[in-house]
Amino acid sequence: MLSNLSYNDPKLKLKIDTALGKPFTLQQRWKMGGIGSPKLTISSCSKEIYSLLILDQNSNQCNIELRPKGIIIRFRSLLETYGLIIPYYKLNLYKGKGNEYSLYQDHQFLKVVADNPSIHTFFKKISAEKARMSPPSIEDL
Numbered sequence: 001m002l003s004n005l006s007y008n009d010p011k012l013k014l015k016i017d018t019a020l021g022k023p024f025t026l027q028q029r030w031k032m033g034g035i036g037s038p039k040l041t042i043s044s045c046s047k048e049i050y051s052l053l054i055l056d057q058n059s060n061q062c063n064i065e066l067r068p069k070g071i072i073i074r075f076r077s078l079l080e081t082y083g084l085i086i087p088y089y090k091l092n093l094y095k096g097k098g099n100e101y102s103l104y105q106d107h108q109f110l111k112v113v114a115d116n117p118s119i120h121t122f123f124k125k126i127s128a129e130k131a132r133m134s135p136p137s138i139e140d141l
Contacts, residue, residue: 002048002108005074005083019087021068037064037122040112042075043100048108049084052077062110064122066129073103073110084108088130093123 001019003012029035042060045053053060055077062075070087084105092104099114101123114120 001085003083003085004080006080016072016083016085019085020070020072023065023067032066032125035066038116038118039063040119041115042110043113044111046108046110049075049082049110052082062112064126066126069133071103071126084110088133091130093127093130095123
């Protein structure tokens with residue numbers, strides 16, 4: 001779900017909290033070693049996101065916030081902040097050629113460049129959280 005997060009909208013906040021869970025507490029954030037990514041450079045994206053990014057001349061960057069049941073990918077266009085809300089069960093994460101990660105949800109996607117080691121560490125954290133939240137398979141029983 002792609003949404004404009006610039007304004008304080010209680011209905012949207014409730015919708016996000018329902019889909020992804022409430023934000024982690026300060027104690028949980030310390031225990032996890034942080035829940036936010038460093039700045040990520042967007043190398044390519046789906047048409048819907050691209051149509052927002054080309055509205056200004058700024059560099060296309062985003063960041064990712066971990067939530068208990070998913071992630072929020074935030075980026076700015078003009079003076080607005082947009083978020084791609086992805087629950088873990090809809091998240092597909094791929095490591096591409098070189099230092100590129102792809103994040104897919106249904107028909108929307110973002111590809112980001114991982115140009116420093118802290119980004120690789122953060123994506124390992126996303127993969128671990130996704131695996132922890134996925135239901136057990138029949139082979140685990």
